[in-house]
Amino acid sequence: xxxxxxxxxxxxxxxxxxxxxxxxxxxxxxxxxxxxxxxxxxxxxxxxxxxxxxxxxxxxxxxxxxxxxxxxxxxxxxxxxxxxxxxxxxxxxxxxxxxxxxxxxxxxxxxxxxxxxxxxxxxxxxxxxxxxxxxxxxxxxxxxxxxxxxxxxxxxxxxxxxxxxxxxxxxxxxxxxxxxxxxxxxxxxxxxxxxxxxxxxxxxxxxxxxxxxxxxxxxxxxxxxxxxxxxxxxxxxxxxxxxxxxxxxxxxxxxxxxxxxxxxxxxxxxxxxxxxxxxxxxxxxxxxxxxxxxxxxxxxxxxxxx
Numbered sequence: 001x002x003x004x005x006x007x008x009x010x011x012x013x014x015x016x017x018x019x020x021x022x023x024x025x026x027x028x029x030x031x032x033x034x035x036x037x038x039x040x041x042x043x044x045x046x047x048x049x050x051x052x053x054x055x056x057x058x059x060x061x062x063x064x065x066x067x068x069x070x071x072x073x074x075x076x077x078x079x080x081x082x083x084x085x086x087x088x089x090x091x092x093x094x095x096x097x098x099x100x101x102x103x104x105x106x107x108x109x110x111x112x113x114x115x116x117x118x119x120x121x122x123x124x125x126x127x128x129x130x131x132x133x134x135x136x137x138x139x140x141x142x143x144x145x146x147x148x149x150x151x152x153x154x155x156x157x158x159x160x161x162x163x164x165x166x167x168x169x170x171x172x173x174x175x176x177x178x179x180x181x182x183x184x185x186x187x188x189x190x191x192x193x194x195x196x197x198x199x200x201x202x203x204x205x206x207x208x209x210x211x212x213x214x215x216x217x218x219x220x221x222x223x224x225x226x227x228x229x230x231x232x233x234x235x236x237x238x239x240x241x242x243x244x245x246x247x248x249x250x251x252x253x254x255x256x257x258x259x260x261x262x263x264x265x266x267x268x269x270x271x272x273x274x275x276x277x278x279x280x281x282x283x284x285x286x287x288x289x290x291x292x293x294x295x296x297x298x299x300x301x302x303x304x305x306x
Contacts, residue, residue, distance in 0.1 A: 008076040014038055015080020022081070022169050022176055023089040024096075024107060029081070031114045031172040031238060034121075035295055040223060042077065043170070045070040046216035086193055093190055104247040105284035109291025111242055117295060118172055119235040122228050129232040136236025143179075144244040155203050161185035162207030167215040172234045247284050248275045 014036045018029035033039040049069065057065035066072075095103040122129055161183045169176030180186035185204075192200035222230045246269040272279040 003072065008072060011038065011073060011076040012080040015077040016084040017080075018077075019081040019084025019086075020088040020092075021107075021110075023085050023092045024103070024177060028169065028172055028176070028238075028241070030170045031111070031118070033170070034172045034234070035114055035117050038077070039172070041070075041073065043216050043219045043223065045074060046212060047220040049213055089190055089193055100249070101247045101280050101284055102287055104245050105287040106291040107245045108242065108247060109288030109293075110295050111238055111245060111291075112288070113292040113295035114172070115235060115238050118231065118238060122231045122235065124228055125232075129228050132229050132232040133236040133239075136233035137240040138236075140237040140240025141243050142240075144241060155200075157183075158185060158188060158200060158203045159207035161189075162204040163211030163214075166208035166211045170212065170216070170219070172238055243269055248272045248279060250274075250276075 014032065017036065018032045021032045022029035030039065033042055053065065053069055056068050092103070119133075161180060164183065165176040165179045165185070167176075168179040177186060180189060188200065189204055191197070192204070219230075248270050249267040250270045251267045272281050272284070
């Protein structure tokens with residue numbers, strides 16, 4: 001595919017949107033990739049990283065290797081993701097702590113729109129795809145109800161957490177950051193990024209790379225042989241994840257983290273009219289609409305060949 005420089009700028013912007021989404025526990029960068037029209041190219045490109053690729057590097061040189069690896073696409077996308085993820089994780093941590101209703105309202109609207117746009121990719125809705133949709137929704141909902149584990153800074157644990165979380169990050173509807181919260185690694189990684197702990201970041205990154213290369217091959221196979229079923233399950237995942245990003249929550253249990261600070265362990269969704277503080281309903285609804293329109297714009301951009 002012949003691309004211009006402006007096309008790669010658009011791909012980098014999509015990467016920025018993916019990175020911002022992945023930094024928030026409850027939103028999936030995979031959803032953004034699917035909506036913006038680059039998901040299957042991303043999965044195919046990642047799954048093509050194998051020994052044959054490095055054989056090309058040895059025998060035919062860097063230019064052939066770079067072309068076979070779809071290097072320009074990966075460089076543009078990953079640059080956007082990495083810059084956005086590191087930057088937005090700091091912003092997201094602040095907003096989740098100080099303005100949780102507002103940030104979750106925006107992402108709630110974003111995910112509601114995603115359900116429609118991903119669902120319409122299913123070519124044939126029938127008993128089988130509807131059943132898979134419901135299974136995906138129930139599974140995702142169950143995951144959102146799980147309490148988080150205690151913080152864990154063990155290097156091997158961080159490696160495994162990276163491998164598991166990256167699989168969720170490229171799955172539409174399942175948030176990699178939320179998986180990190182459940183595993184008890186989100187705070188550890190966030191601290192490592194904020195303090196530039198290169199060792200911890202490298203351990204997590206190595207696990208994520210191995211997990212990504214392995215899982216992308218499975219996803220490529222599923223899309224090739226069971227496209228409608230896979231998309232139906234992913235649409236269900238997105239629907240089930242709405243419970244996590246519902247703006248109005250009530251904490252039902254707490255825990256003491258490794259620093260002796262009391263933090264929420266598990267919460268439940270409640271009506272905004274039962275929220276004990278300022279529910280900010282008007283502003284929340286406005287941000288939900290803004291989130292919905294954001295997906296509409298991304299989908300319009302994604303409908304054009306990039």
